[in-house]
Amino acid sequence: MKKFIHDFEVTLNDKISNDCFVLYLKCPVSLPTILPGQFAEILVGNSSEAYLRRPFSIYDVDYQKNELSLLIKEVGKGTLALSKLKIGETLNLVYPLGNSFSIPPGNKALLVGGGVGIAPMLLLSKVLNEKGKQPDVLIGGRSKNDILEPEKYTVYGNLFVTTDDGSMGEKGMVTQHSVFAEKISEYSQIYACGPDPMMKAVAKVAASQNIPCEISLENTMACGIGACLCCVVETVDGNKTTCIEGPVFNTKKLIL
Ligand SMILES: Cc1cc2nc3c(=O)[nH]c(=O)nc-3n(C[C@H](O)[C@H](O)[C@H](O)COP(=O)(O)OP(=O)(O)OC[C@H]3O[C@@H](n4cnc5c(N)ncnc54)[C@H](O)[C@@H]3O)c2cc1C
Ligand code: FES
Incomplete structure (x- = not known):
């Protein structure tokens, strides 16, 4: 799939929780098709300490407005600069970088996201x-503060919530x-993104029920173009x- 490099204009920087925000970015040309699960590598300007591009999942795409959005959690120097x-x-x-989630054969799918890992969902x-x-x-999430923009998902399907402290959902x-x-047993496919223990737990249940499961990994990246090998993961078909x-x-292909 063809990759692009463009200067996007910030149309909104929406702070949605203590440490998370959504950046709405307008493309200077017509947006290409972006598939769910794909990500962007972002140059964090004016930050000598964050000179490597930072990867973020594409949160949403609005082809009419020619905008895409990113859901970002502030964890370090790069994301702090983006928050401003x-x-x-x-x-x-x-x-758009990387591969994408597959479309399930059956009608019902379960999408599981933990914290900011919900972004590609x-x-x-x-x-x-x-x-x-x-x-x-x-x-x-740990508490209701980690359940980010839940109303957006109800437009497309049913929403369920869990919190460690019970402040929202189960x-x-x-x-x-x-x-x-x-x-x-109703689901023909399960998808997950979030902390490793959560994805492993979801993958285990999926395997026990013989349901195909896809997870999106957030390994630390440097080049983002397959050159530095710092993001390599072990699979049954060798390192990828x-x-x-x-x-x-x-998850059947990953050595978890
Ligand atoms: C494919 C992919 C998609 C991602 N999508 C999102 C997203 O949609 N929203 C989002 O908020 N974040 C996402 N991340 C994580 C995001 O890239 C990092 O949080 C970000 O690069 C940190 O930059 P920083 O300069 O603020 O942090 P740094 O100053 O570089 O590091 C600060 C802290 O963050 C940790 N950190 C750095 N990189 C990562 C990483 N890749 N994963 C987890 N912790 C990291 C470091 O270990 C350190 O503890 C994604 C990562 C990948 C690989
Ligand atoms: S980040 Fe994947 S090879 Fe460099």
Whole structure:
């Protein structure tokens, strides 16, 4: 798939929680098709300490407005600089990078996201909905503050929530949600993105039910173009780069 490099204009920098924000970015030319699970490498301007591009999943795409958005958690110097961007400033993106989630054969799919790991699930739920599928979205977090923009998912499917402290939805981890106990056999595919232990737990349940499962890995990246090999992951078919051959992998192929 062809890659592009463009200076996008910030049309909105929306702070949605203590440490998370959504950047809305307008493309100077017509946006190419962007598939769910793909990501962009962002040049964080004026930051000598963040000279390597930073990878972020494409959160949503609005082809009519010619905009895409990114859901970002502030964790270090690069994301702090991004959190301060103002309307009208520009941001250089290399995109769309990586592979994408597959479309399931059956009608019902379960999309599981933990914290900011939910980012690629919004575009996936939208695309599944457009293809006539029924996405159930399960979001997990430590507390309700980690459940980011839940209303956006209800446009495309059913929403379920778990929190560790019970402040929103069911109390406990995502795999303890009643969706897993009561509805799991309805799904023809499961997708997950978030902390490693969460993705491993989801993959384990999927394997036990013989349901195909795809996860999106967020390995640390440097070049983003397959050259430095710092994002390599072990699979049953040998080592694969997360930036080129991922970030989406079928869990049957991964050595977890
Ligand atoms: C394919 C892909 C998609 C991603 N999508 C998103 C997204 O949609 N939203 C989002 O907020 N983040 C996403 N990330 C993680 C994001 O790239 C990092 O949080 C970001 O690069 C940190 O930059 P920084 O300069 O602020 O942090 P740094 O100053 O470089 O590091 C600060 C802290 O963040 C940790 N960190 C750095 N890189 C990562 C990483 N890749 N994953 C987890 N922790 C990291 C470091 O270990 C360190 O503890 C994604 C990563 C990948 C590989
Ligand atoms: S980030 Fe360099 S090979 Fe993937």
